[in-house]
Amino acid sequence: MGRADFTKQLLFDTAMKLFAKEGFEQTTMRAIAAKAGVAPGASYYHYKSKESLIQAYYEKLHVDHEQALIDFLQNEKDFAKRLRHVVRLKIELAEPHKDMARALYRVAANPESPLSPFSKESEELRLKSLQIFEQLVEGSHGRFHKEIRSLLPKYLWMYQMAIILFWIYDTSKNSKRTFELIDQTVPLITWLNDSLNSAWSAPFRGKIISTLKSFEPALKEEAN
Amino acid sequence: MGRADFTKQLLFDTAMKLFAKEGFEQTTMRAIAAKAGVAPGASYYHYKSKESLIQAYYEKLHVDHEQALIDFLQNEKDFAKRLRHVVRLKIELAEPHKDMARALYRVAANPESPLSPFSKESEELRLKSLQIFEQLVEGSHGRFHKEIRSLLPKYLWMYQMAIILFWIYDTSKNSKRTFELIDQTVPLITWLNDSLNSAWSAPFRGKIISTLKSFEPALKEEAN
DNA sequence: CCTAATTTTTGAACATGTTCAAAAATAGAT
DNA sequence: ATCTATTTTTGAACATGTTCAAAAATTAGG
Numbered sequence: 001m002g003r004a005d006f007t008k009q010l011l012f013d014t015a016m017k018l019f020a021k022e023g024f025e026q027t028t029m030r031a032i033a034a035k036a037g038v039a040p041g042a043s044y045y046h047y048k049s050k051e052s053l054i055q056a057y058y059e060k061l062h063v064d065h066e067q068a069l070i071d072f073l074q075n076e077k078d079f080a081k082r083l084r085h086v087v088r089l090k091i092e093l094a095e096p097h098k099d100m101a102r103a104l105y106r107v108a109a110n111p112e113s114p115l116s117p118f119s120k121e122s123e124e125l126r127l128k129s130l131q132i133f134e135q136l137v138e139g140s141h142g143r144f145h146k147e148i149r150s151l152l153p154k155y156l157w158m159y160q161m162a163i164i165l166f167w168i169y170d171t172s173k174n175s176k177r178t179f180e181l182i183d184q185t186v187p188l189i190t191w192l193n194d195s196l197n198s199a200w201s202a203p204f205r206g207k208i209i210s211t212l213k214s215f216e217p218a219l220k221e222e223a224n
Numbered sequence: 225m226g227r228a229d230f231t232k233q234l235l236f237d238t239a240m241k242l243f244a245k246e247g248f249e250q251t252t253m254r255a256i257a258a259k260a261g262v263a264p265g266a267s268y269y270h271y272k273s274k275e276s277l278i279q280a281y282y283e284k285l286h287v288d289h290e291q292a293l294i295d296f297l298q299n300e301k302d303f304a305k306r307l308r309h310v311v312r313l314k315i316e317l318a319e320p321h322k323d324m325a326r327a328l329y330r331v332a333a334n335p336e337s338p339l340s341p342f343s344k345e346s347e348e349l350r351l352k353s354l355q356i357f358e359q360l361v362e363g364s365h366g367r368f369h370k371e372i373r374s375l376l377p378k379y380l381w382m383y384q385m386a387i388i389l390f391w392i393y394d395t396s397k398n399s400k401r402t403f404e405l406i407d408q409t410v411p412l413i414t415w416l417n418d419s420l421n422s423a424w425s426a427p428f429r430g431k432i433i434s435t436l437k438s439f440e441p442a443l444k445e446e447a448n
Numbered sequence: 449c450c451t452a453a454t455t456t457t458t459g460a461a462c463a464t465g466t467t468c469a470a471a472a473a474t475a476g477a478t
Numbered sequence: 479a480t481c482t483a484t485t486t487t488t489g490a491a492c493a494t495g496t497t498c499a500a501a502a503a504t505t506a507g508g
Binding site for chain 3: 479480481482483484485486487488489490491492493494495496497498499500501502503504505506507508
């Protein structure tokens with residue numbers, strides 16, 4: 001690890017510590033640099049902005065998530081249980097740094113920002129996240145309508161986004177309500193999915209699928 | 225109108241003009257003050273922050289929305305048509321200032337911010353927005369399950385929030401895709417609502433209603 | 449080793465949102 | 479009208495994210 005890599009890692013670690021202790025807003029770039037023993041400008045050599053430190057964190061979060069899921073997804077094959085666990089785990093891992101999530105979310109709200117979940121710059125991370133849900137569906141026992149099955153990963157990704165959104169605003173102790181929400185919505189999703197296989201839903205199935213198709217989250221590239 | 229009110233209004237108008245022309249980020253408080261012919265500090269006497277100018281805009285947007293709906297809601301009684309029109313109109317009115325919506329959204333992502341849609345400070349506006357949906361449901365022909373009917377306004381408000389969220393990220397020309405999304409999801413909502421009245425949904429109805437109840441958006445006050 | 453090119457670091461300077469004590473304008477009371 | 483209290487305005491100063499030219503450290507070639 002060269003001098004530069006060392007400094008970069010040091011800045012990241014220092015920033016994470018300070019963000020956790022003081023909060024994202026309250027932590028100044030000067031403080032990070034000072035604590036790391038470098039000049040303020042150094043931070044900007046390694047990280048494009050204060051917010052890009054967050055993206056670095058999110059990449060790490062994703063890796064941790066993926067890592068922690070390997071065993072589980074190999075053993076548990078029930079769709080509902082898989083979905084519940086994947087989403088709960090994401091929140092559990094993110095919980096200690098909630099205000100970083102909020103900060104990211106803030107910047108991410110600007111579609112032109114490179115940190116937007118739909119931007120070109122974050123495409124790589126987005127696709128990696130998607131893979132988790134592809135894997136989730138892939139290894140699941142359970143009946144899926146053929147077309148639904150191919151759309152499902154993207155929509156489950158969206159579902160996770162929605163849960164994260166709820167969590168960001170959730171002020172209950174230990175985000176208790178978010179976990180309750182997951183526990184209550186996962187069965188609904190399963191039920192909805194099962195319903196789409198039932199005969200009674202036939203008349204509407206086509207319409208639903210075409211809506212789902214035309215608005216499926218564009219995770220790969222732009223098209224207006 | 226006293227001197228202060230005049231200055232306040234002048235600052236608001238000037239800010240809106242500059243935001244529309246240059247964008248929210250690109251417009252500096254100094255520029256607003258200069259164009260309005262006052263000192264920078266004056267802006268902060270009348271508006272707590274740059275973002276609070278946005279809230280002022282959102283209040284105005286709401287009033288415009290309400291105003292423009294009066295006639296329509298009196299004449300059109302079909303639920304789906306009412307919902308479609310209310311939500312489309314909101315977007316149409318907001319469209320010219322999309323990047324202000326984005327800026328608001330950004331700040332709003334912090335639940336501790338007074339601009340958060342769930343904060344105490346914006347409770348008044350939130351309740352007023354809710355009233356539109358109460359009115360919408362109230363005057364609708366159509367069958368509603370009794371318990372659903374009382375929950376519906378809040379969830380339609382949430383639906384509108386979701387549409388706004390989509391719109392914020394929508395980069396299609398004139399936000400075309402957002403309007404398509406509205407046109408396609410309104411029938412789905414109607415269908416879902418109708419479905420809940422059907423016999424086949426009986427076994428799940430209780431569960432759905434209790435989930436809807438326990439997670440109904442807390443638009444009035446906090447409770448963990 | 450020595451030198452030149454490249455990478456990394458520095459720290460002062462800049463831009464902009466915001467604060468604040470002092471000044472100016474206004475309103476109220478006598 | 480004069481004095482006092484209150485409201486409104488001013489503009490310099492501050493905090494912090496960020497930039498950038500110069501300096502220092504490192505690497506590569508001979």
